[in-house]
Amino acid sequence: MSVIHKGGKLAASQFGDDFLWGVAMAAQQNEGAYNIDGRGLSIWDVFSRRQGKIKGGHKPYEGCDFYYRYKDDLLLARALGFTVFRFSISWPRILPDGTGKVNKEGIAFYNKVIDECLKLGLEPYVTLYHWDLPHALEKEGGWTSYRMTRWFTRYATICAEAFGDRVKNWIILNEPMGFTSLGYMLGKHAPGKTGMSNFLPAIHNAVMCQADGGRVIRDLVPHARIGTTFSCSEVIPYSDRTEDVMAAKRMDILLNRLFVEPALGRGYPKDDFKFLEKLEIHAKAWKYTERMRFNFDFIGLQNYFPIVIKYSPIIPVIQAMEVKAKTRKVPYTGMGWEINGESFYRLIKKFWLYGGVKEIIISENGAAFKDELVNGEVKDEARIAYFQEYLQAVLKAKQEGVNIKGYFAWTLMDNFEWAEGYKARFGLIYVDFATQLRTIKNSGYWFRDFLHKKSK
Ligand code: BGC
Numbered sequence: 001m002s003v004i005h006k007g008g009k010l011a012a013s014q015f016g017d018d019f020l021w022g023v024a025m026a027a028q029q030n031e032g033a034y035n036i037d038g039r040g041l042s043i044w045d046v047f048s049r050r051q052g053k054i055k056g057g058h059k060p061y062e063g064c065d066f067y068y069r070y071k072d073d074l075l076l077a078r079a080l081g082f083t084v085f086r087f088s089i090s091w092p093r094i095l096p097d098g099t100g101k102v103n104k105e106g107i108a109f110y111n112k113v114i115d116e117c118l119k120l121g122l123e124p125y126v127t128l129y130h131w132d133l134p135h136a137l138e139k140e141g142g143w144t145s146y147r148m149t150r151w152f153t154r155y156a157t158i159c160a161e162a163f164g165d166r167v168k169n170w171i172i173l174n175e176p177m178g179f180t181s182l183g184y185m186l187g188k189h190a191p192g193k194t195g196m197s198n199f200l201p202a203i204h205n206a207v208m209c210q211a212d213g214g215r216v217i218r219d220l221v222p223h224a225r226i227g228t229t230f231s232c233s234e235v236i237p238y239s240d241r242t243e244d245v246m247a248a249k250r251m252d253i254l255l256n257r258l259f260v261e262p263a264l265g266r267g268y269p270k271d272d273f274k275f276l277e278k279l280e281i282h283a284k285a286w287k288y289t290e291r292m293r294f295n296f297d298f299i300g301l302q303n304y305f306p307i308v309i310k311y312s313p314i315i316p317v318i319q320a321m322e323v324k325a326k327t328r329k330v331p332y333t334g335m336g337w338e339i340n341g342e343s344f345y346r347l348i349k350k351f352w353l354y355g356g357v358k359e360i361i362i363s364e365n366g367a368a369f370k371d372e373l374v375n376g377e378v379k380d381e382a383r384i385a386y387f388q389e390y391l392q393a394v395l396k397a398k399q400e401g402v403n404i405k406g407y408f409a410w411t412l413m414d415n416f417e418w419a420e421g422y423k424a425r426f427g428l429i430y431v432d433f434a435t436q437l438r439t440i441k442n443s444g445y446w447f448r449d450f451l452h453k454k455s456k
Contacts, residue, residue, distance in 0.1 A: 004341050004392040012451050014395055020123070020406025021451055022084025023077050023428070024364050026130035026174065028060055029415040031090060033067035037105035040096025042132040043142065043183075044418075047190030058421030064413050064431045070113050072438075076429060077412055078120045080444050081451025085122040086363065086408050087113065088130035088174065089163075091155055098134035099151050107162050114166050125363075125408070126167045127229070128156055128213055130174040131183075131190070131418075138191045143184060143202035152209040156216040164221035171300055171363065172213035175231040176206040176259045188419055196317070200279055207262045207292050214294035228263065229300030229363045232256050232351065234343040236308045238323050243311035247320035249273075251309045254318065256350070264356040265293035275317055298405060300363025301351055303344050303390075305337035333367040333386070335424060341389035348397040348404065359403045365390050366410035368417070368424040371441065378430045378441035387443065409447065413438065 012021065028044050035041075048059045066073055077085055091098065093106035117124045129152070133142055137151055156172075182189035185199035210228050217224050233255050237248035253273045261269050267289040270276040280286055308328065312321035325331075325338035332338050344365075351357060367386040371378050391407065398404045414427035422433050428444035431437070440448075 004345055004389070004396050006341065006389050006392065008392060010388055010391055010395070010450075011453060013453070015398065015407075018405075020084045020361065020408075021082050022086050022123075022125065022406060022408035023080070023082045023412045024086035024125075024408040025066070025411050025413070025415065026088045026127065026132075027090035027093070028063070028088075028130065028132035029411075029417070030063045030066040030087075030413065031093075032061060032063035032065045034061045036067065037109070038093075038096055038103040039090065039106060040092035040098070040103075041135040042090070042092045043135055043138045043190035044132055046135045046138075047192055050192065053192065054419055055421040055423060058416070058423075060416040062433075064415050064433070065436045066413075067109065069436070071116055073412065074113070074116050074120055074122060076438065076440070078122055080428060080440070080448045082409075082447075083121060083123060084125055084406065084408060085117050086125040086127065086171070088127035088132075089159055090132050091129065092132060092134040092136075094158060095134060095155055096136070098137035098140075099154055102158055110163060114163055118166060123169065124167050125169040125171060126159070126163065127171040127174050128159060129172070129209075131179050133191075142191055142193075143180065143205050144193070144198050146201070146205065148205040149208045149212050153212050153216055156213045157220065160217050160220035164217070164224070168221070168223055169225045170217045170221070170227070172217070172226070172228040173206060173210050174229050175302060176203075176210060177255060178231050180206055181254075182419075196278065203258065204279055204288075207259060207268075208288065210259065210263060211292050211294035214296060225297045226294075227296050227298040227300050227361065227363070229302050230256075230260055230351075231302050232347055233303065234306040234340075234347045234350075236306055236343070238308050238310035241311070244309065247311040247318070248309040250275075250318050251307070251320050255307075256347075260299065260351070260354065260357075262289070262292035263294055263296060263299075264354060265289070267292070296358070298359035298361050299351065299357055300361050301348065302364035302410075303347055303362070304335075304365065304367070305333075306340050306343035306347075307338075333382075334369040335367075335420075337367070339367070339386055339389065341393040344390055345393035345396050348393070348402055349400075352397070352402040359405050361406045361408065362394055362404065363408050364410040365407070366426050368420075368426045371414075371425045371430055373430050373432070373439055376439065378439060380441045380443045383441070383443040384446045387446070
């Protein structure tokens with residue numbers, strides 16, 4: 001039975017007056033100016049030079065030029081009706097060598113962005129780490145190094161001291177499962193490392209930084225609201241055969257439980273997936289259960305698609321493989337990601353039912369499609385339908401008592417979509433990367449109308 005009514009009436013006012021409507025972006029994907037005003041190199045700047053790693057050989061060097069156009073872009077975000085702006089700080093812009101000397105011009109840039117947000121009525125939500133590790137630290141082992149917590153704590157301290165007088169909403173990490181698995185296990189993202197000997201310590205160091213970072217902000221920023229984000233996907237077994245069900249369970253542990261459970265004080269979910277006991281060998285992890293806990297004010301859920309999982313004896317360790325949406329006769333986005341608002345609803349409920357989660361913010365959700373700019377217009381009706389379906393899911397969960405405080409659309413403008421380069425367009429605003437000209441897509445106008453009606 002369908003739990004959400006796809007064609008149903010949807011109004012922003014149904015979410016309540018205090019619901020936060022935001023738009024999200026990240027430094028490496030948007031700022032550009034990669035070697036300007038003292039910024040150091042990030043792992044993505046370096047990774048993108050390796051042949052075949054990024055589609056089209058694209059580089060993140062220019063992004064969508066947010067470094068120079070932030071005033072106009074923030075104005076656009078406000079004009080579309082958003083009142084929250086989530087962005088990340090680039091670690092190598094603040095500390096070009098990762099540690100050591102602070103780059104004053106980096107601090108000055110974010111001061112300008114924060115002040116502009118406040119001037120326009122955009123509440124800043126600042127992410128400390130959205131995947132752009134300083135290359136200098138990667139040379140020392142990056143996320144696999146036990147020194148990571150020391151490096152991260154210093155970086156967080158500098159940010160808290162510089163911006164904490166005006167920034168009250170902090171997000172410690174963006175999707176730790178994303179950057180540890182793609183970057184340190186599968187080699188598809190920067191820094192391109194592979195294998196368990198990299199993945200396991202990277203997991204543990206990220207879990208530690210997640211909590212340590214929270215404590216830094218708690219100590220230094222009065223009245224801070226502190227959260228961290230998790231990528232999450234409902235994992236659906238391909239069939240009810242025991243092998244498929246068990247394979248889906250293992251995948252669920254990796255995708256949905258590995259980072260949130262330590263934060264909630266439960267340690268790693270190793271009892272359900274014995275393989276995770278190897279974390280002990282790599283990281284002496286068990287004795288840190290207390291330190292891995294942090295009492296977050298909110299958690300950020302980021303969902304794009306569910307996945308269907310089948311048992312596969314040839315895949316090492318996890319023995320599971322994904323059955324792609326394209327082969328299953330279901331609707332999917334330009335990335336081949338299944339569109340399924342119902343699954344999003346179930347996932348929100350699942351995280352809520354953990355217990356111990358005080359508040360949920362949907363800190364990212366959106367879709368890429370093959371957008372075309374024709375006669376000054378981008379008719380992205382599929383994206384509008386996607387947002388409507390996913391927002392119905394949020395509303396339904398909220399009406400059933402889940403404490404969901406906000407929804408941040410991903411993303412303001414088309415930008416550098418990691419290994420997909422600039423071809424995958426997620427923005428509410430279309431960017432012509434040759435001229436940097438912006439055009440609001442129909443989905444952007446849809447948000448404007450949707451949010452505008454709320455204030456009437
Ligand atoms: C990341 C974003 C990314 C988006 C779409 C999320 O995993 O946080 O940086 O652009 O997904 O792929």
